[in-house]
Amino acid sequence: xxxxxxxxxxxxxxxxxxxxxxxxxxxxxxxxxxxxxxxxxxxxxxxxxxxxxxxxxxxxxxxxxxxxxxxxxxxxxxxxxxxxxxxxxxxxxxxxxxxxxxxxxxxxxxxxxxxxxxxxxxxxxxxxxxxxxxxxxxxxxxxxxxxxxxxxxxxxxxxxxxxxxxxxxxxxxxxxxxxxxxxxxxxxxxxxxxxxxxxxxxxxxxxxxxxxxxxxxxxxxxxxxxxxxxxxxxxxxxxxxxxxxxxxxxxxxxxxxxxxxxxxxxxxxxxxxxxxxxxxxxxxxxxxxxxxxxxxxxxxxxxxxxxxxxxxxxxxxxxxxxxxxxxxxxxxxxxxxxxxxxxxxxxxxxxxxxxxxxxxxxxxxxxxxxxxxxxxxxxxxxxxxxxxxxxxxxxxxxxxxxxxxxxxxxxxxxxxxxxxxxxxxxxxxxxxxxxxxxxxxxxxxxxxxxxxxxxxxxxxxxxxxxxxxxxxxxxxxxxxxxxxxxxxxxxxxxxxxxxxx
Ligand code: C2O
Ligand code: CU
Numbered sequence: 001x002x003x004x005x006x007x008x009x010x011x012x013x014x015x016x017x018x019x020x021x022x023x024x025x026x027x028x029x030x031x032x033x034x035x036x037x038x039x040x041x042x043x044x045x046x047x048x049x050x051x052x053x054x055x056x057x058x059x060x061x062x063x064x065x066x067x068x069x070x071x072x073x074x075x076x077x078x079x080x081x082x083x084x085x086x087x088x089x090x091x092x093x094x095x096x097x098x099x100x101x102x103x104x105x106x107x108x109x110x111x112x113x114x115x116x117x118x119x120x121x122x123x124x125x126x127x128x129x130x131x132x133x134x135x136x137x138x139x140x141x142x143x144x145x146x147x148x149x150x151x152x153x154x155x156x157x158x159x160x161x162x163x164x165x166x167x168x169x170x171x172x173x174x175x176x177x178x179x180x181x182x183x184x185x186x187x188x189x190x191x192x193x194x195x196x197x198x199x200x201x202x203x204x205x206x207x208x209x210x211x212x213x214x215x216x217x218x219x220x221x222x223x224x225x226x227x228x229x230x231x232x233x234x235x236x237x238x239x240x241x242x243x244x245x246x247x248x249x250x251x252x253x254x255x256x257x258x259x260x261x262x263x264x265x266x267x268x269x270x271x272x273x274x275x276x277x278x279x280x281x282x283x284x285x286x287x288x289x290x291x292x293x294x295x296x297x298x299x300x301x302x303x304x305x306x307x308x309x310x311x312x313x314x315x316x317x318x319x320x321x322x323x324x325x326x327x328x329x330x331x332x333x334x335x336x337x338x339x340x341x342x343x344x345x346x347x348x349x350x351x352x353x354x355x356x357x358x359x360x361x362x363x364x365x366x367x368x369x370x371x372x373x374x375x376x377x378x379x380x381x382x383x384x385x386x387x388x389x390x391x392x393x394x395x396x397x398x399x400x401x402x403x404x405x406x407x408x409x410x411x412x413x414x415x416x417x418x419x420x421x422x423x424x425x426x427x428x429x430x431x432x433x434x435x436x437x438x439x440x441x442x443x444x445x446x447x448x449x450x451x452x453x454x455x456x457x458x459x460x461x462x463x464x465x466x467x468x469x470x471x472x473x474x475x476x477x478x479x480x481x482x483x484x485x486x487x488x489x490x491x492x493x494x495x496x497x498x499x500x501x
Contacts, residue, residue, distance in 0.1 A: 039226045070092070071112045074092075087218070089173065121139050126275060130151060172477075206230055211227050258289050270284050271298055274294050279352070284434065303341055317448065359421075372405065390465055395489055410446060413443045415471045421440065467481055
């Protein structure tokens with residue numbers, strides 16, 4: 001009896017001991033990842049490499065007067081981290097792609113060749129164009145095949161971009177290196193010429209992407225990375241020769257939200273957003289860009305100085321746990337600006353840049369449709385993307401107001417193809433001034449409701465849909481995407497072509 005009881009006691013002690021070890025172990029792992037999750041490279045980056053400048057894509061004008069570009073997706077190797085080789089993908093090169101540039105009023109034709117061994121697409125993010133030319137998941141291009149979309153540029157001067165959009169694999173294809181800038185000019189618009197506009201001199205593409213690497217330099221295709229590359233350059237510096245510098249900043253990252261500012265906290269002017277120039281320059285010390293968004297800023301430079309473009313901790317509006325693991329505690333040194341001793345004077349910034357979006361300033365009866373989109377759990381309105389399902393039918397030339405609600409406990413954003421929209425309110429308030437121009441992507445912290453005004457014009461097609469989706473690429477890949485068709489008055493939706501090809 002006594003012996004039985006002491007054996008039982010020994011067993012209980014054993015179990016308690018093992019249980020305690022497990023608890024301590026788990027707590028240790030949690031604490032370790034809690035404290036190591038934030039990434040902070042401020043003051044740690046030796047800026048040793050000149051910033052790579054994506055070349056301007058060459059083009060020809062064909063017999064029909066169309067501006068013709070050639071773009072090939074290909075595999076390669078790049079030295080992304082100094083001294084290591086990474087297997088990469090790029091357009092017309094090993095990593096990223098050339099900057100395409102065209103003017104309002106021109107017809108462009110892009111001869112795309114898929115030189116990869118997987119099917120992909122090229123989507124023109126921010127572009128107003130027919131759905132069949134959009135390069136979404138329905139315009140898949142098989143390995144070795146070509147695709148030649150053509151459309152007329154008819155929208156204001158803007159910083160757009162292009163990237164693959166294969167359903168379920170966008171994050172993978174973008175992270176391997178397929179992305180590039182597409183700059184639109186408007187020769188009839190005086191403001192864009194009054195801003196710094198010499199490409200690579202005082203008008204600089206700044207494609208910001210975070211990456212992570214394994215020990216041998218292999219590129220990991222994940223969500224958040226601990227290394228920030230600009231135009232594919234690690235630790236980049238830029239020699240500045242002018243008193244004003246225009247940076248066209250594109251967040252081409254899979255999931256990361258940046259909160260850009262300068263290392264000495266100086267003010268800069270935000271002059272453009274996704275769809276073009278703002279109504280007027282906005283003086284700011286910080287600019288938040290979520291994945292897919294663009295911001296054009298003008299920085300005033302003093303002779304001989306060095307100042308760093310930095311990303312400060314972004315306010316993601318999430319709880320303390322998500323804040324640490326979604327990058328809310330991360331800081332990065334992004335790009336060092338090195339001023340020459342003698343700087344060329346720059347024109348003063350115009351006070352007025354572009355007409356403000358005015359979609360709902362027209363007669364109120366023009367607003368015909370109200371739609372609500374709820375973002376929750378990688379679904380939009382409770383549904384996951386289905387390539388064969390049309391989710392919304394929009395009548396052409398109709399002003400719509402969309403209410404977009406993030407009811408999730410993580411952040412999302414919403415990107416809409418084909419249109420640039422006007423942000424009416426965020427949580428009932430007028431949007432911040434840097435959201436006062438045309439937008440194609442809007443950031444939504446948890447619990448945020450945005451109201452947008454949109455108007456789809458020119459192109460109708462009952463069968464070929466445009467996409468709307470979260471631009472956190474894993475969310476998009478997991479189905480946080482919906483399909484809309486734009487139809488003529490009285491027309492009903494057709495059905496998307498059989499998958500992909
Ligand atoms: Cu930048 Cu639908 O994508
Ligand atoms: Cu999302």
